[in-house]
Amino acid sequence: MSRRLHPAVAGAQPFQLAERDPDAPLFGSEEGRERLEAILSRYPTRRAALLPLLGYAQELHGWISTGDMEEIAEVLELTPAYVWSVASFYTMYNKHPAGRHMIQVCTNISCHLNGAPRVLEEFLEQTGTVEGETTEDGRFTVLEAECLGACGFATAVQINDAYHENVTPEKVAEILASLDGPESS
């Protein structure tokens, strides 16, 4: 993982993954400092690095704590309140720790027409949780998602970084069973 990223893509790493290292410092490590420098080199203002750095925090920790936001505010010379105002605007930033498997079921119009509400119900029932909550063992968070941009493959379900397409209620058990295998990274 410590392979150096090209600056052109350093701020664009998929970040909604299972946590890599919950206790790692954001910018105390060599990797963190390299990422910060690479990202800053791509924009004419420091503020523009905010979204890439929030993404980096989530990629590393699995979620973004107020401590992370304070650290980011400091390196970008912004106020913590400003960073929070931006982080809270975007749905993909987890403001609380999420389950190891973040299951997002699209129920928007095309999926809705193809039975998405039943797929969502099935995921909730089989994981034994309610929408937006995480199971007690920390394995699953199930969310109703807005359009995932896979309307021709309804119902679309995103689990961490993987897309599952043409999902029907009958396929839910199989999908959940496959998640118990080796962690995807």
Next chain:
Amino acid sequence: MAYPYRDDRETTTILSRHMGEPEARSLSGWLERGGYEALRKAVQMEPDEITEVVKESGLRGRGGAGFPTGMKWSFMPSEPSGPHYLCANADESEPGAFKDREIMRWTPHLLIEGCLIAARAIRAEHVYIYVRGEFFPVIRVLNQAVVEAYEAGYIGESVCDSGWGCDLTVHIGAGAYIAGEETGLMSSLMGGRAEPWMKPPFPAQRGVFGAPTTVNNVETLASVPGIVMNGSAWYRQWGSEKSPGTKMWCCSGNLTKPGNYELELGLPLGEIIHDVCGGPPEGRKVKAVLPGGSSTAFLTADELDCVTTYEGLQEAGSALGTASPIVLDETAEIVPAMRRIAQFYAHESCGQCVQCREGTAWITKILRRIEEGDGEPRDLDTLYDLCDQLTGRTICVLADSVVFPLRSSLDKFRHEYEALMRRSASVAT
């Protein structure tokens, strides 16, 4: 047909020609397919020459608004007094649309090539590709292609050894529909909430980082290399005078063969739905179609002979939008479908304008009430009233986007709303 979404008409595979070929993702595979030849040609051309070819081709923006691309480019200052920027809008999030995702995941170099050519035309020194954050697999493919293109000198200090330099950065969003609106995108790119701003000033005068900026959709940019390589007359052999070329059609909803199809502009809508996509499953009948994505007005089964050009769908009372027909068959109910659409816009309203923030939320609540059988006849008047209040009064068109389907559903499917009212009336007595 090697790839399920490819139409078998030979003439219509400009954008989708190499979809389904994993080798086309790598630089070597792309070069074998004639990749970057258009860029090599473009770096030898003067910026205004490139703009002129694109202007003559009649290419129109594929992100929804349909503004002529060459004209948009010509608004950029011809003598830069500072940096210029190009933003590639890859924040695809209009419900029904899934074309940019396919372009990027199969042919990332096509987008990169289009970006560089456009950047030369508008004298940009840096391109930002703003990709929707949820597209993890797509982002990986695109990142890999960008790094390869940098290493081979197609991006960087001297593009194709021409002495002209241009940088490119992949920037990812974090789940906000409104970041797909061009000023919202720029707000987000600058490290803010994705809040749209008033125009003027237009982006070509004052855009991202206060500099002249052009924002183009992925599909628009991916159409550019072919036009530069083969000329405007070549592109105009497809489509109509006002809507030349081909377009990716993202077909979804109740269809036997949903998917992406690249088609010449101007086919009758019914032909796309029935002949290309096989119509609704199990021989069911079409009830309604949202022809350009969820933000366009409903058409009924009787209106499917309209022509799929920008002007044709406008005449039919709807819009081409992102060319993403969502088909509802006779088993689908209009009110729950409309409620789901409204719920999306309520969720995605950025909250700056009162009409939009409150209006989209109230529309959703009223529709839910009707759906659950608790509606009252006067609710329909309230919905019409909200349509009037939400139209043309906000910074961006998100509020208008919910009005188009809502008003048309009230006009054309009033009986479905009333049937739910009667149900509640009979329960009450």
